[in-house]
Amino acid sequence: MRYSGWQVLAQGIMGNRGWRPAWRDPAPKDAYDIVIIGGGGHGLATAFYLAQEHGLTNIAVLEKGYLGGGNIGRNTTIVRANYGLPGNSEFYSHSLKLWEGMEQALNYNVMHSQRGIINLFHSDGQRDAYARRGNAMINQGDDAILLDREGCRKLLPYLDYEQTRFPIYGGLYHPRGGTARHDAVAWGYARAADQRGVDLIQNCEVTGIDIEGGVVKGVQTSRGAIRAKKVAIVVAGRSSQVAAMAGMRLPIESHVLQAFVTEGLKPCIDHVVTYGMGHFYISQSDKGGLVFGGDLDFYPSYAARGNLPMAEHVVEAGMTLMPMIGKARMLRSWGGIMDMSPDGSPIIDKTHVEGLYLNCGWCYGGFKAVPGSGHTFAHLIATDRPHEAAARYRLDRFATGRGLMDEEGTGSQHNLH
Amino acid sequence: MRVDGRGLIDRSQPVTFKFDGRSVTGYKGDTVASALLGKGVRLMARSFKYHRPRGVLTAGSEEPNALLEVGQGAAMTPNTRATVQEIYSGLTVQSQNRIGPLDRDLLSINDALWPFLSAGFYYKTFMWPRAFWEKLYEPVIRRAAGLGRITRDASPERHEKAFAFCDVLVIGGGPAGLMAALTAAKGGADVILAEETPELGGRLLSDGQEIDGTPAAYWVEDIVKELQATGRVRVMTRTTVTGAYDDGSYGALERVARHVAPADDLPPECFWRIRARQAVLAAGAHERPIAFPMNDRPGIMLAGAVRTYLNRYGVSPGRNVTIFATNDDAHRTAVELMDAGVKVAAVIDSRTGVTAKGDYRLIEGGQVIGTKGRQGLRQITYRAGSRTDTLITDCLAMSGGWNPAVHLTCHLGARPVWDADAKMFLPAPGAVPGLTPAGSCNGAMSTAACLSEGLEAGKAALAALGRPAPQGVSLPEAEDDPGRTQALWYVEGKGRAWLDFANDVTTKDVKLAAAEGYASVEHMKRYTTQGMAPDQGKSSNINALALLADSTGRGIPETGTTTYRPPFIPVTMGAMGAFAEGHGFAPERRTTSDAAARGRGAPMIEAGLWFRPSYFPAPGETTWREACDREVAMVRNAVGVVDVSTLGxxxxxxxxxxxxxxxxxxxxxxxxxxxxxxxxxxxxxxxxxxxxxxxxxxxxxxxxxxxxxxxxxxxxxxxxxxxxxxxxxxxxxxxxATEQWAQFSVAGPLSRELLNGVLDQPIDDESFPFMACGAVKVHGVTGRLFRISFSGEHAYEIAVPARYGDALYRDLVARAEALGGGAYGMEALNVLRIEKGFITHSEIHGRVTAHDIGMQRMLSQKKDFVGKAAAARPGLLEPGRERLVGLRPVEAEGRLTAGARLFKEGDPHKRVLDQGYVTSVGYSPTLGHMIGLGFLRHGPECEGQEIVMVDHLRKVKTRVQVVNPVFFDPDGGRARG
Amino acid sequence: MLIPCPLCGARDSREFTPKGHASYLDRPAEDAPPQAWNDYLHLRENPAGDTRELWFHGAGCGAWLVVERNTVSHAVTGARLAREVRDAG
CATH class of the missing domain: 3.30.70.1400 (Aminomethyltransferase beta-barrel domains)
Structure with missing residues (x-):
């Protein structure tokens, strides 16, 4: 059933009794051409693009919990293409273009809102580093504007320009950046993949990967064995455990990243704003809550919850930057499990097992990557060749040192990205 | 209306405040909600989506409806619960989320459009045309959504933050918490007793009960005295424990002075970080509403809340009250209202075989199926068996039973456990290490059971601390009947039945979610927004999941709850981030020369946490560049002094x-x-x-x-x-030893001449050649001298114990000035080092190798060192990497900018053709043109080539020549000489 | 979170900085094969459960500790000085 304003009107008049399920609830078949392990944003997008772009529909997405139950539903919803290094630059640029057509492609309103992102800087050195990044963005074909202090004041009049500990020198403005309604992205991809014939199987945990002679043959699950010609692992937060089923040890450490939302407020923050001297980024959801976050808690964790020190640091950074938020109240805090990689950039690659593909290591940049990741991963699975926008996301780059994408320049320690 | 002879308010102290511009008088001890109800005001708010008229549902922090803006101007705080905000003279509150007056909110048009605003409708529309989302749909939605307002100014309020430590933290001061605190304190433990409301006692103050044969309120008074007598209990009222974290760490929010007029010497709120060796959770329970049709009108509230208003505030929310009960407990409301002289229209009990507890009309097997009253309840319709009838009533007290407040037990990830008999979720055993739940949060639904569990929890905490149970704490006698409850989550019928009042989620929404396949409880929550409002679904989540369970043919335990997350109540950000406003965010580190530099008018810039002088303006100079050029020339020609103490x-x-x-x-x-x-x-x-x-x-x-x-x-x-x-x-x-030594660089051809003026023993090239170091006496003080140079000039760094730094700096600068030199700042320091091709973290930004900066020869082959093996990875040695070069404009006036990108001449400015970037630039007064450092593919191999520097952001495009990064004095003779 | 520093006693995690798995102590020899170095620098067991990891008591005594901790429950079950762990082999 097609969604539209007319449909909403018509169904409303008829008592909203005619809406059909957004997706089926099929039992798993014995065999598929492709099994995707992980029904999060990336897995669902992969399934959709396999069907949409490559005409492959004999696919199962296996999800141990509910669709979109991982980081796709726990993030701060920021969408951007403002990276500085080759590899990330072309990938996120590609992903942002897919975002820009997502509602129409999926027939689902994910509320992608290109309200603009401003990364504030607080020293000459930081300004120059942002300028380098902004120029790289423009070379890539994306948009960037270097704002001075007065330029920031026009867009963000509520920042503290007078008393704050680290004065605001300016900001790198990325007008095409913005936010989206995170759950809707998962649901939109799920519905669109289901409509194209993909089986979305929830409450189905993969317990083993069947490999014979170096070739993948299928998976063992809590709902029985499923044969498959190709198996794709896309399970951020559990990547190490699932890859271990195929005998792999990954360059991944799992960390918790907290995020926060306030009670609803009338519009007061119109952009996405990031602070350059502490870990703090914020935007306001369409519903009115201020959604904000900071850095990792820094210790490895699978607990999807954090502790007070980082929560306090994040709020403190907000208070020095935009003291108006002191009047708002934090409503809820939560945590997501991040696949932290040694250079802060992800992995989309084949593995040593024929027919087994790996997508992991998104650190805390996975949300904006969803369409790009799904699209390029689908390309890799379907063609066995990397998509040009994701060709640098190789698993072997750490061993060789070639093409490392350490945007922060913090080195190979996982929790520093 | 006020009821005589009831309540803990002080009727001798009338208090007048403003609600929506009108003066309202209540009494000391009233909340905004009780004062308004006392005046017969039921309409207090508009709902989030449909803008329906709303009154209070509850009498506590879990209130979903009556949210208000408190205060005025920059200090105005939105979304404050009328049920929590105590009144004081001069308090100003106003209703929120409305256009026009509260009783004529223009946005109530949404209520007429409800068939089109069902769960998730926005996912299905607003997609065409694409550009309209940002331009039209989203702005309209944003303006309509949201709740209260904040102004964009900083609040003048200054909150605080503090740490506290205790042996036993008791969370909640009701019967269980009081017994736990008393037991723990008498057993010798240091106790913090945190109570959300202004008074200890919990529901003992709301329900007319007896303990040990006396009214419960008297018993509470006695216990409070006993607690105080132990000298071990810190009672923190108006304090809500907001979160449980690892290893006995708890967050708590104290409303220190929200109940009095703002005063300079009191923080409005304080956020506590409490470290407790043991804790007792005695957080009580939240009463459940019943989702019957049109159950959201002002005047419909929880039965327990009605008792609270009556017994705590001396207010009856209605003159003619009806009770809709599924349990024995709610019958108390009728009994107590009648005792107080309030008319009870009827008790409608969903069960049959119930006996009335008083002389009221009991309608057995009944369910309320409709209500009337646009801005306040006037009439209800009920069904009992095959009979349908109406009742005129202005207050409906409903009770669907109680939900234990298990929240804190879930904060570390545990899920509550469904008790099928009691029809409630209970804390999972061992959910939070060191935290013992007791009382009604643990499912104990009689006062006697609460007291007993509190006592046992106190003992358990003592045992965990290695302390024996105390003598002399006995269990008082109290009512021991937990009553019976029938599960009645929702009532089918015509019209909308609200589950989540705060987010306007109705039973239709949950059914729609289930029908559309959003069948997981998390899907349902996220699709309908059930439980995502400021109350976090405290009174509605269980009803909603029960309905979802029915709609999907699953049981309640299989459906499960959504995740309970901290904070338990919303926490004021100004309190959680207290002291961080302005300069409080990070420490300020100042060098010993800070005062002298500021005294000379130097603008100070941040260098990490330090402050360093940017430049020293001289008379007549109008730009930083003039000062910088002069300072560079001064160092090159005479001598300059700069504080380098910030280096590690x-x-x-x-x-x-x-x-x-x-x-x-x-x-x-x-x-x-x-x-x-x-x-x-x-x-x-x-x-x-x-x-x-x-x-x-x-x-x-x-x-x-x-x-x-x-x-x-x-x-x-x-x-x-x-x-x-x-x-x-x-x-x-x-x-x-960074802070222990003040260290100054003295640089320039006259540096030795200057130094010999302060050293007890003069130095010369022989005694102190380039790269020499050693102890020296400086005006009799033992210091250290290093002949090192970051400017390329003959230079020294001289260090003295920090206490002499200020004096030495002033002396050095004065002597330098006498020699035609003086102080220089960071701008000049930067130009001097770029002229010499010296790198800083602008160059070593974390992605460069020794090879990239031309220092591959410094990698010793004779020994192992940190980074040696990894530096030998093939990818780190490729000649095509971006490597350090010097850059100079081909035209002398050409401008260089840091952050610009480099391209081969004639190449389009595309990423794939990018050759590198510029990291540092400056105008060299020595050379008379700009110079820069940057990283270029193949680096030094390109020396002599002309390429193009492109800065899209600053709109600069300059032809540059690739040169050796050492622009000045390449053989280093000046530093050695 | 409380870290039981062997020198200072149980201290709030605010005083510490975590680095990563205790395998950072097992630095390969200079001439170890590249795979050994790749393992050391990048690859991780990354257990969902008990782990041993390095914490630096930077706002305390300056000791590097090997902390035994569970990554699912966050329960800390012990801490030793990294120096002693190394000495013990």
């Missing part, structure tokens, strides 16, 4: 100090002679450059390392890691 100074001692340095630096230090300094390059273990600096050998077993200002902390931690973790075989000790 690490003292390294021990027999193996040399071997240790050999391991952390790429080059050799064990071979360095005593009395000499050497430049060192330090890698991370991943083969990239971490930091650089000079290290001096002061003795056989004694070195002093300098680090960059930026990396001082990181290097210190790294050295400790190497010493303790990688090379414990080496006998070496390390300590940071």
């Amino acid at each position: 100074k690490i003292d390294i001692q021990g027999p193996d100090a040399g071997a240790f340095l050999d391991f952390v630096y790429t080059n050799m230090f064990s071979t360095l002679k005593v009395g000499r300094a050497r430049y060192g390059l330090m890698l991370r273990e991943d083969g990239h450059v971490m930091d650089d600096g000079t290290t001096a050998r002061l003795g056989d077993h004694h070195y002093v390392m300098t680090t960059t200002t930026a990396a001082a902390g990181q290097v210190m931690a790294h050295l400790e890691f190497v010493a303790q973790g990688l090379r414990p075989d080496l006998d070496v000790r390390i300590i940071s």
Whole structure:
């Protein structure tokens, strides 16, 4: 059933009794051409693009919990293409273009809102580093504007320009950046993949990967064995455990990243704003809550919850930057499990097992990557060749040192990205 | 209306406040909600989506409806619960989320459009045309959504934050909490008793009960006295424990002065970080509404809340009250209202075979199926068996039973456990280590059981602390009947039945979600927004999941709850982030020359946490460039003085100090002679450059390392890691001495002349050649002298104990000025170092190798060192990497900008053709044009080539020549000479 | 979170900085094969459960500790000085 304003009107008049399920609830078949392990944003997008772009529909997405139950539903919803290094630059640029057509492609309103992102800087050195990044963005074909202090004041009049500990020198403005309604992205991809014939199987945990002679043959699950010609692992937060089923040890450490939302407020923050001297980024959801976050808690964790020190640091950074938020109240805090990689950039690659593909290591940049990741991963699975926008996301780059994408320049320690 | 003879309010103290511009008078002890109800005001708010008229549902912090803006101007705080805000003279509150007056909100048009605003409708529309989302749909939605307002100014309010420690934290001051606190304190434990409301007693103050044969309120008074007598209990009222974290860590929000007029000497709120060795959760329970049709009108509230208004505030929310009960407990409401002289229209009980507890009309097997009253309840329709009838009533007190407040037990990830008999979720055993739930949050639904569980929890906490149970704490006698409850989550019928009042989620929405496949409880929540409002679904989540369970044919335990997350109640950000406003966010580090530099009018800039002078304006200079050019020339021609104390100074001692340095630096230090300094390059273990600096050998077993200002902390931690973790075989000790020494660079051709004026023993080239170091006497004070240069000039760094820094700096600058020189700042320092091609963290930004900066020869082949193996990875050695070069404009007036990109001439400015970037630039007054450092593919191999520098952002495009990064004095004669 | 520093006693995690798995102590020899170095620098067991990891008591005594901790429950069950762990082999 097609969604539209007319449909909403018509169904409303008829008592909203005619809406059909957004997706089926099929039992798993014995065999598929492709099994995707992980029904999060990336897995669902992969399934959709396999069907949409490559005409492959004999696919199962296996999800141990509910669709979109991982980081796709726990993030701060920021969408951007403002990276500085080759590899990330072309990938996120590609992903942002897919975002820009997502509602129409999926027939689902994910509320992608290109309200603009401003990364504030607080020293000459930081300004120059942002300028380098902004120029790289423009070379890539994306948009960037270097704002001075007065330029920031026009867009963000509520920042503290007078008393704050680290004065605001300016900001790198990325007008095409913005936010989206995170759950809707998962649901939109799920519905669109289901409509194209993909089986979305929830409450189905993969317990083993069947490999014979170096070739993948299928998976063992809590709902029985499923044969498959190709198996794709896309399970951020559990990547190490699932890859271990195929005998792999990954360059991944799992960390918790907290995020926060306030009670609803009338519009007061119109952009996405990031602070350059502490870990703090914020935007306001369409519903009115201020959604904000900071850095990792820094210790490895699978607990999807954090502790007070980082929560306090994040709020403190907000208070020095935009003291108006002191009047708002934090409503809820939560945590997501991040696949932290040694250079802060992800992995989309084949593995040593024929027919087994790996997508992991998104650190805390996975949300904006969803369409790009799904699209390029689908390309890799379907063609066995990397998509040009994701060709640098190789698993072997750490061993060789070639093409490392350490945007922060913090080195190979996982929790520093 | 007020009821005589009831309540804990002080009727001798009338208090007048303003609600929506009108003066309202209540009594000391009233909340806004009780005062308004006392005046017969039921309409207090508009709902989030449909803008329906709303009154209070509850009498506590879980209130979903009556949210208000409190205060005025920049201090106005939105979304404040009328049920929590106490009144004081001068208080101003207003209703929120409305256009026009509260009783004529223009947005109530939404209520007529409800068929089109069902769950998730926005996912299905607003997609065409695409550009309209940002331009039209989203702005309209944003304006309509949201709740209260905040102004964009900083609030004048100053909250606080504090730490507290205790043996036992008791969360909740009701019967269970009081018994737990008393038991723990009498057993010798230090106790914090945190109670959300202004008074201890919990539901004992709301329900007319007896304990040990006296009214419960008297018993509470006695216990409070006993608690105080122990001297071990810190009672924190108006304090809500908001979160449970690891290892007995709890967050708590105290409303210190929200109940009195703002005063300068009181923080409005304080956020506490409490570390408790043991804790008792006695948080009570939240009463459940019933989702019957049109159950949201002002005047419909919870039965327990009605008792609270009656017994705590002396208010009856209605003159003619009807009770809709599923349980025995709600019958108390009827009994107590009648005792107080309030008319009870009827008790409608969904059960049959119930006996009335008083002389009221009991309608058995009944359910309310409809209501009337646009801005307040006037009439209800009920069904009992096959009979349908109406009742005129202005208040409907409903009770669907109670939900234990298990929230804190879930904060570490545990899920509550469904008790099928009691029809409630209970805390999972051992959910939070060290936290014992007691009382109704643990499912104990009689007062006697609460008291008993509190006592046992107190004992359990003592046992965990290794303390015996105390003598002399006995269990008082109290009512022991938990009553019976029938599960009635929702009532089918015509019209909308609200589950989540705050987010306007109705039973239709949950059914729609189930029908559309959003069948997981998390899907349902996220699709309908059930439980995502300021009350976090405290009164509605269980009803909603029960309906979802029915709609999907699953049971309640299979459906499960959504995740309970901290904070338990919303926490004011100003309190959680207290002290961070303005300069409070981070410490300020000032060098010993700070006052002198400011005194000379130098603008100070941040360097990490430090402040350093940018430049020293001279009379007649109008721009920083003029000052900078002068200061550079001064250093090149005479002598300049700059404070370099911010650089990390690490003292390294021990027999193996040399071997240790050999391991952390790429080059050799064990071979360095005593009395000499050497430049060192330090890698991370991943083969990239971490930091650089000079290290001096002061003795056989004694070195002093300098680090960059930026990396001082990181290097210190790294050295400790190497010493303790990688090379414990080496006998070496390390300590940071950055703050202990004030250190100044004296640079320029006249630097020695200047220094000899302050040194007790003059130096010359022979006694102090380039890269020499050693102890010196400075005006009789023992200091250190290093002949090192970051400017390329004949230069020294002189260090004295920090207490002499101010004096020495002023002396050095005065002497420099006498020699035609003076103080210089960061701008000049930067130009001087770029002229010499010296790198800073602008260049060693974390992605460069020794090879990239032309220092591959510093990688010793004779020894292992940190980063050696990883630096040999093929990808780190490729000649095509971006490597350090110097850049000069082809035209003398050409402009260079840091952050610009480099392209071959004629190439389109596309990423794939990008050749590198510019990291540092400056105008060289020495050379008369701009100079820059940057990284270019193939780097030094391109020297002499002309390429193009492109800065899209600043709209600069300059032809530049690739040159050696050392622009000035390439053979280094000036520094040595 | 409380870290039981062997020198200072149980201290709030605010005083510490975590680095990563205790395998950072097992630095390969200079001439170890590249795979050994790749393992050391990048690859991780990354257990969902008990782990041993390095914490630096930077706002305390300056000791590097090997902390035994559970990554699912966050329960800390012990801490030793990294120096002693190394000495013990």
